[in-house]
Amino acid sequence: MESKQIYLRFLNLIHALDGGANTPAMDLDAKKLLEVIAVRHAAEKPLTVTDAMALNSIASPATIHRKLDQLRELGMIDTVFEGKNRRTKYLVPTQAAHDYFDQVGQVMQQALAEA
Template structure:
Protein backbone atom coordinates (compact mmCIF):
# COMPACT_ATOMS: atom_id res chain seq x y z
CA UNK A 1 0.00 0.00 0.00
CA UNK A 2 1.46 3.39 -0.94
CA UNK A 3 1.48 6.51 1.21
CA UNK A 4 -1.63 7.95 -0.42
CA UNK A 5 -3.63 4.81 0.29
CA UNK A 6 -2.42 4.72 3.90
CA UNK A 7 -3.48 8.33 4.39
CA UNK A 8 -6.88 7.74 2.79
CA UNK A 9 -7.35 4.68 5.02
CA UNK A 10 -6.44 6.86 8.02
CA UNK A 11 -9.02 9.48 6.98
CA UNK A 12 -11.65 6.78 6.53
CA UNK A 13 -10.96 5.47 10.03
CA UNK A 14 -11.12 8.99 11.48
CA UNK A 15 -14.49 9.56 9.84
CA UNK A 16 -15.72 6.30 11.35
CA UNK A 17 -14.40 7.42 14.74
CA UNK A 18 -16.09 10.81 14.39
CA UNK A 19 -19.38 9.07 13.65
CA UNK A 20 -19.25 6.87 16.73
CA UNK A 21 -21.54 7.48 19.68
CA UNK A 22 -18.72 8.32 22.12
CA UNK A 23 -16.93 10.84 19.87
CA UNK A 24 -17.34 14.53 20.68
CA UNK A 25 -19.12 16.57 18.02
CA UNK A 26 -16.67 19.21 16.81
CA UNK A 27 -16.42 21.05 13.53
CA UNK A 28 -13.10 21.54 11.75
CA UNK A 29 -12.39 24.93 13.37
CA UNK A 30 -12.91 23.49 16.86
CA UNK A 31 -10.70 20.48 16.06
CA UNK A 32 -7.93 22.69 14.71
CA UNK A 33 -8.13 24.94 17.78
CA UNK A 34 -8.03 21.90 20.08
CA UNK A 35 -4.97 20.60 18.22
CA UNK A 36 -3.14 23.92 18.61
CA UNK A 37 -4.02 24.07 22.32
CA UNK A 38 -2.79 20.50 22.85
CA UNK A 39 0.46 20.95 20.90
CA UNK A 40 1.29 24.18 22.72
CA UNK A 41 0.48 22.60 26.07
CA UNK A 42 2.61 19.52 25.26
CA UNK A 43 5.54 21.78 24.37
CA UNK A 44 5.11 23.55 27.72
CA UNK A 45 4.10 26.81 26.02
CA UNK A 46 0.37 26.91 26.80
CA UNK A 47 -1.83 29.37 24.97
CA UNK A 48 -3.55 32.14 26.81
CA UNK A 49 -7.10 33.02 25.84
CA UNK A 50 -5.69 36.19 24.27
CA UNK A 51 -3.16 34.16 22.23
CA UNK A 52 -5.96 31.92 20.99
CA UNK A 53 -8.07 34.88 19.94
CA UNK A 54 -5.19 35.99 17.68
CA UNK A 55 -5.10 32.71 15.71
CA UNK A 56 -6.43 34.32 12.55
CA UNK A 57 -5.29 31.36 10.41
CA UNK A 58 -8.02 29.30 12.09
CA UNK A 59 -10.89 31.77 12.28
CA UNK A 60 -11.96 35.24 13.31
CA UNK A 61 -11.71 36.22 16.99
CA UNK A 62 -15.49 35.96 17.38
CA UNK A 63 -15.52 32.45 15.91
CA UNK A 64 -12.57 31.40 18.05
CA UNK A 65 -14.38 32.66 21.13
CA UNK A 66 -17.41 30.52 20.22
CA UNK A 67 -15.18 27.50 19.57
CA UNK A 68 -13.45 27.94 22.94
CA UNK A 69 -16.88 27.94 24.58
CA UNK A 70 -17.85 24.85 22.59
CA UNK A 71 -14.65 23.01 23.56
CA UNK A 72 -15.19 23.91 27.24
CA UNK A 73 -18.82 22.72 27.09
CA UNK A 74 -17.68 19.44 25.51
CA UNK A 75 -15.17 19.01 28.32
CA UNK A 76 -12.20 19.07 25.92
CA UNK A 77 -10.40 22.11 27.38
CA UNK A 78 -10.19 23.96 30.63
CA UNK A 79 -8.76 27.30 31.67
CA UNK A 80 -6.23 27.47 34.49
CA UNK A 81 -4.19 30.10 36.25
CA UNK A 82 -0.45 29.66 36.75
CA UNK A 83 1.30 30.89 39.84
CA UNK A 84 -0.01 33.96 41.59
CA UNK A 85 -1.11 35.73 38.41
CA UNK A 86 -4.91 35.48 38.51
CA UNK A 87 -5.42 37.67 35.44
CA UNK A 88 -3.99 35.35 32.78
CA UNK A 89 -5.96 32.23 31.88
CA UNK A 90 -4.16 29.42 30.10
CA UNK A 91 -5.93 26.89 27.90
CA UNK A 92 -5.20 23.25 28.67
CA UNK A 93 -6.55 20.00 27.26
CA UNK A 94 -8.56 17.89 29.68
CA UNK A 95 -8.32 14.14 30.24
CA UNK A 96 -11.22 13.80 27.78
CA UNK A 97 -9.11 15.54 25.11
CA UNK A 98 -6.18 13.25 25.91
CA UNK A 99 -8.49 10.24 25.42
CA UNK A 100 -9.64 11.70 22.08
CA UNK A 101 -6.03 12.08 20.91
CA UNK A 102 -5.28 8.56 22.11
CA UNK A 103 -8.15 7.27 19.95
CA UNK A 104 -6.76 9.18 16.98
CA UNK A 105 -3.33 7.68 17.63
CA UNK A 106 -4.82 4.21 17.71
CA UNK A 107 -6.55 4.90 14.38
CA UNK A 108 -3.21 6.01 12.93
CA UNK A 109 -1.55 2.80 14.14
CA UNK A 110 -4.38 0.75 12.65
CA UNK A 111 -4.01 2.46 9.27
CA UNK A 112 -0.28 1.70 9.29
CA UNK A 113 -0.67 -1.90 10.43
CA UNK A 114 -3.24 -2.60 7.72
CA UNK A 115 -0.95 -1.13 5.06
Protein backbone atom coordinates in the same frame (compact mmCIF):
# COMPACT_ATOMS: atom_id res chain seq x y z
CA MET B 1 0.32 0.26 -0.11
CA GLU B 2 1.30 3.74 -1.25
CA SER B 3 1.31 6.77 1.04
CA LYS B 4 -1.81 8.27 -0.51
CA GLN B 5 -3.79 5.11 0.14
CA ILE B 6 -2.58 4.93 3.76
CA TYR B 7 -3.65 8.53 4.30
CA LEU B 8 -7.05 7.95 2.69
CA ARG B 9 -7.52 4.86 4.87
CA PHE B 10 -6.64 6.98 7.91
CA LEU B 11 -9.17 9.64 6.90
CA ASN B 12 -11.83 6.98 6.43
CA LEU B 13 -11.14 5.60 9.92
CA ILE B 14 -11.15 9.12 11.42
CA HIS B 15 -14.55 9.82 9.86
CA ALA B 16 -15.86 6.57 11.33
CA LEU B 17 -14.41 7.57 14.71
CA ASP B 18 -16.09 10.98 14.51
CA GLY B 19 -19.47 9.34 14.24
CA GLY B 20 -18.92 7.16 17.30
CA ALA B 21 -20.76 7.46 20.59
CA ASN B 22 -17.55 8.07 22.58
CA THR B 23 -16.32 10.89 20.35
CA PRO B 24 -17.53 14.46 20.85
CA ALA B 25 -18.96 16.25 17.84
CA MET B 26 -16.43 18.88 16.78
CA ASP B 27 -16.19 20.77 13.51
CA LEU B 28 -12.87 21.30 11.75
CA ASP B 29 -12.19 24.70 13.34
CA ALA B 30 -12.75 23.29 16.84
CA LYS B 31 -10.49 20.30 16.10
CA LYS B 32 -7.72 22.52 14.75
CA LEU B 33 -7.98 24.78 17.80
CA LEU B 34 -7.89 21.76 20.12
CA GLU B 35 -4.81 20.46 18.32
CA VAL B 36 -2.99 23.78 18.71
CA ILE B 37 -3.93 23.94 22.40
CA ALA B 38 -2.70 20.36 22.97
CA VAL B 39 0.57 20.81 21.06
CA ARG B 40 1.40 24.04 22.90
CA HIS B 41 0.51 22.44 26.25
CA ALA B 42 2.69 19.40 25.48
CA ALA B 43 5.56 21.75 24.66
CA GLU B 44 5.03 23.40 28.06
CA LYS B 45 4.10 26.67 26.34
CA PRO B 46 0.34 26.77 26.98
CA LEU B 47 -1.80 29.19 25.03
CA THR B 48 -3.54 32.01 26.79
CA VAL B 49 -7.06 32.91 25.78
CA THR B 50 -5.59 36.06 24.21
CA ASP B 51 -3.07 33.97 22.23
CA ALA B 52 -5.87 31.76 20.96
CA MET B 53 -7.95 34.73 19.87
CA ALA B 54 -5.03 35.81 17.63
CA LEU B 55 -4.95 32.51 15.70
CA ASN B 56 -6.37 34.08 12.56
CA SER B 57 -5.05 31.19 10.45
CA ILE B 58 -7.81 29.09 12.05
CA ALA B 59 -10.70 31.54 12.17
CA SER B 60 -11.78 35.04 13.15
CA PRO B 61 -11.56 36.04 16.83
CA ALA B 62 -15.36 35.80 17.18
CA THR B 63 -15.37 32.27 15.75
CA ILE B 64 -12.44 31.24 17.94
CA HIS B 65 -14.30 32.54 20.97
CA ARG B 66 -17.31 30.38 20.04
CA LYS B 67 -15.05 27.36 19.45
CA LEU B 68 -13.37 27.83 22.85
CA ASP B 69 -16.83 27.85 24.43
CA GLN B 70 -17.77 24.74 22.43
CA LEU B 71 -14.59 22.91 23.49
CA ARG B 72 -15.22 23.85 27.14
CA GLU B 73 -18.82 22.61 26.93
CA LEU B 74 -17.64 19.34 25.39
CA GLY B 75 -15.18 18.95 28.26
CA MET B 76 -12.17 18.99 25.93
CA ILE B 77 -10.40 22.03 27.39
CA ASP B 78 -10.24 23.91 30.65
CA THR B 79 -8.85 27.27 31.66
CA VAL B 80 -6.39 27.54 34.51
CA PHE B 81 -4.39 30.23 36.23
CA GLU B 82 -0.65 29.85 36.84
CA GLY B 83 0.94 31.10 40.02
CA LYS B 84 -0.42 34.25 41.58
CA ASN B 85 -1.43 35.86 38.29
CA ARG B 86 -5.23 35.75 38.26
CA ARG B 87 -5.63 37.84 35.13
CA THR B 88 -4.17 35.42 32.59
CA LYS B 89 -6.08 32.24 31.78
CA TYR B 90 -4.23 29.39 30.14
CA LEU B 91 -5.94 26.82 27.94
CA VAL B 92 -5.23 23.19 28.78
CA PRO B 93 -6.55 19.93 27.32
CA THR B 94 -8.60 17.79 29.69
CA GLN B 95 -8.55 14.03 30.13
CA ALA B 96 -11.35 13.84 27.54
CA ALA B 97 -9.03 15.52 25.01
CA HIS B 98 -6.22 13.12 25.87
CA ASP B 99 -8.65 10.21 25.40
CA TYR B 100 -9.68 11.63 22.02
CA PHE B 101 -6.05 11.94 20.90
CA ASP B 102 -5.44 8.38 22.09
CA GLN B 103 -8.31 7.19 19.89
CA VAL B 104 -6.90 9.12 16.93
CA GLY B 105 -3.48 7.57 17.58
CA GLN B 106 -5.00 4.09 17.59
CA VAL B 107 -6.72 4.82 14.28
CA MET B 108 -3.40 6.00 12.86
CA GLN B 109 -1.71 2.78 14.00
CA GLN B 110 -4.54 0.75 12.47
CA ALA B 111 -4.20 2.55 9.13
CA LEU B 112 -0.45 1.87 9.11
CA ALA B 113 -0.87 -1.75 10.17
CA GLU B 114 -3.27 -2.40 7.32
CA ALA B 115 -0.85 -0.90 4.80
